[in-house]
Amino acid sequence: MSAGLRIVGAQKRFGAVQALADVSLEAAPGEFVVLLGPSGSGKTTLLRSIAGLEPLDAGQIWLGETLLEDAAKKLRLPSEARGLGMVFQEYALWPHLSALENVGLPLRERRVSDWKARAVQTLESVGLHDHAARFPYELSGGQQQRVALARALAGRPQVLLFDEPLSNLDAQLREELRLEIARLTREYGITSVYITHDQSEAFFLADQLGVMSAGCLLQFAAPETIYEAPSTAFVARFTGAMGPIPARRLEGQVSLEALGSDLEVYLRPEDLTISEQPVPDALEATVEHAAYIGGRYQCWLAAGGGRVLAWHSQRLQPQQHVWIAVQRGAMHVFDSSNGRHARLE
Ligand SMILES: Nc1ncnc2c1ncn2[C@@H]1O[C@H](COP(=O)(O)OP(=O)(O)OP(=O)(O)O)[C@@H](O)[C@H]1O
Ligand SMILES: [Mg+2]
Incomplete structure (x- = not known):
């Protein structure tokens, strides 16, 4: 069973821009949390903070009982020690490595001895076992994103972070892949934080849904609550x-x-x-x-x-x-x- 994730009072400033104002949220173990918000609302900043790629000015990040970051105590676990997986908008695959080697590389770096068997099995779970020997340029955008997803899953992360992973794909592929993402994260029991500015994607995936604007998490609740009782005019508008x-x-x-x-x-x-x-x-x-x-x-x-x-x-x-x-x-x-x-x- 994976651990839950808890963010308490996260703040981050870039010069005059308050990218995160005072964000707190909690994802229960295995829960799928979606953060919805317009461009510049702080979504990527929050995700990068969780990943340990962006130090917070204030606040804490917990993974289960483990403190990943505490700005006040200047405590910061490095990114690679946090046990997280990430899937980005740009698939970020190594062009000179095959699909199998791309999926296996993080395992080899961690000296996992059966890296190959595990990479093959994970490629199978995203439906790409027939494409293991192909290089990224021999794969479609959707297939490349499946490889990126397999790479993130192969590390058996406690938490998966998604930064608009489907926005480079056409509408049909987006619908196909979001179903895969829902199925796989449930199957692996992974706690997920997924950011998007696509309302239908957000409602499709979310167990808990947050709406962000100008660095603030305006409302964080079940999708039913957000839809039926939006807390502000912005939330109402942004959910259609x-x-x-x-x-x-x-x-x-x-x-x-x-x-x-x-x-x-x-x-x-x-x-x-x-x-x-x-x-x-x-x-x-x-x-x-x-x-x-x-x-x-x-x-x-x-x-x-x-x-x-x-x-x-x-x-x-x-x-x-x-x-x-x-x-x-x-x-x-x-x-x-x-x-x-x-x-x-
Ligand atoms: N490294 C940085 N230096 C300066 N300002 C930054 C930096 N990173 C982000 N910002 C600013 O912080 C704010 C939030 O940015 P962020 O990337 O988190 O937004 P976002 O919600 O992910 O937007 P998008 O939907 O366009 O990806 C923006 O105003 C952005 O310009
Ligand atoms: Mg972003």
């Missing part, structure tokens, strides 16, 4: 909710029609119903665009001073007037002054 629609408090309720905007509302398509006829309490909207997405139409609508997405069974025409009913309790409401979850009482 549409808005903002300016709104205000009116007698303890959210009013989308009232003038003024002390609140902002985000909505998800599955919570909306479009009517082509007026409906009481529905929000009037204008169709901007409708696209057939198989079985139904995805509609972009201008409504209440914002833009939302909804689905409909028929094709709607641009400029058409429609009415959208919002399912009770489905509005994600934030204070427009600070983007935080709004209390309505």
Whole structure:
């Protein structure tokens, strides 16, 4: 059984940039943690800190009961002593070594005597035993990334770190490989930290999901919680909710029609119903665009001073007037002054 990973109060600054503000998170043994965030939010910095490639200014990193790093005590275990594996966006294979030798090299460096048998077995588990003798230039991008994955797995790491490993691959390969990654990390029982800016990839893989922005971990929870109860407007937006629609408090309720905007509302398509006829309490909207997405139409609508997405069974025409009913309790409401979850009482 692998160990869990715990990060406590991680801080890192590069000159004027606070790359990590005060990040704490915990991954239970065997758990798959995904960190989602836009470019520059500190994802790679956090991963490199865990790997021991970037010293923290403050904070601690624990692997199970072992302290890997404690900035205050100036304690830092070197990268190679941390028992971690890494898979990067660029596959970082040695061009002059075969697939088998690439997978086996870290084992040989650690003087593992049965390195060859173990490398063969790991190549088998990623479906590449027939390609063991090939050089990286004789492999497709997807196959090269499988070799990189096998190399990381062969070391039997306690924790695997992934830095956008699929972003160089085409859409079909990405879906194929993310399934492989989910299967293999579960099979090997490895604790994983995976960073991406792809929302669908994040939800596909995550047992626990974190959303990062400007060096802060805004929310860290089960994917269901992040989706259904985003803690800030940023989290709502970054996980696909549409808005903002300016709104205000009116007698303890959210009013989308009232003038003024002390609140902002985000909505998800599955919570909306479009009517082509007026409906009481529905929000009037204008169709901007409708696209057939198989079985139904995805509609972009201008409504209440914002833009939302909804689905409909028929094709709607641009400029058409429609009415959208919002399912009770489905509005994600934030204070427009600070983007935080709004209390309505
Ligand atoms: N070695 C460095 N020197 C100076 N600034 C750095 C260094 N590494 C990262 N930064 C800055 O720290 C911030 C966080 O960078 P980081 O690479 O962690 O972002 P990221 O979330 O991985 O982004 P991306 O999705 O583009 O890979 C950025 O503003 C970046 O410019
Ligand atoms: Mg990065």
